[in-house]
Amino acid sequence: MSQTQHTTHTKTFESLYSEYSDAIFRFCILRVSDRDIALDITQETFTRLWQSLGRGQEMTHARSFLFTIAHRLIIDWYRKKKAVSLEGLSGPDDEESFEPPQENAKMDIEMESEGRFLVQSISKLSSSYRQPVYLRYVEGLSPGEIGEILNISANAASVRINRGLEELRRISGYTIEESEPSHI
Numbered sequence: 001m002s003q004t005q006h007t008t009h010t011k012t013f014e015s016l017y018s019e020y021s022d023a024i025f026r027f028c029i030l031r032v033s034d035r036d037i038a039l040d041i042t043q044e045t046f047t048r049l050w051q052s053l054g055r056g057q058e059m060t061h062a063r064s065f066l067f068t069i070a071h072r073l074i075i076d077w078y079r080k081k082k083a084v085s086l087e088g089l090s091g092p093d094d095e096e097s098f099e100p101p102q103e104n105a106k107m108d109i110e111m112e113s114e115g116r117f118l119v120q121s122i123s124k125l126s127s128s129y130r131q132p133v134y135l136r137y138v139e140g141l142s143p144g145e146i147g148e149i150l151n152i153s154a155n156a157a158s159v160r161i162n163r164g165l166e167e168l169r170r171i172s173g174y175t176i177e178e179s180e181p182s183h184i
Helices: 005-031 035-054 064-088 111-121 129-138 143-150 154-172
Strands: none
Touching: 005 035, 005 111, 005 129, 005 143, 035 064, 064 143, 064 154, 111 129, 111 154, 129 154, 143 154
């Protein structure tokens, strides 16, 4: 790699890291409920970005790329954790125990109380709606980008977002009043 390519590569990486690192970290911490693990996954996400840039891969959809990598790393972490936890059931000589993630993880990120309430409500959504709603309304991704990240169509992402919003309204108590019955 030439010095010019390396400089361009470094500037691109720094720009993307500056723009997306906080969002990727928030995405991770809401899923793993452990600050250190979320930091590790965020770091690995950007390590993979660095490697991709080093191979000359263009970043036309960098945000989608980063969220997709983080999403896959989280899935891998849960699979590994589940495998280790199942191995621990095989005998009493196991020294390590693994606790499931806490539902209401403490976050260092300061949010207004209503925003925190809604983010906590999003974490209570069923699994098929949780990520699409979070990515749409917290991270501001389009249905197309969400579809790329979750490996579903943009239409399926839109459907999950809409159904997730309906479920979120029920969970949070923000229901839309039914229209008044007509008098016959």
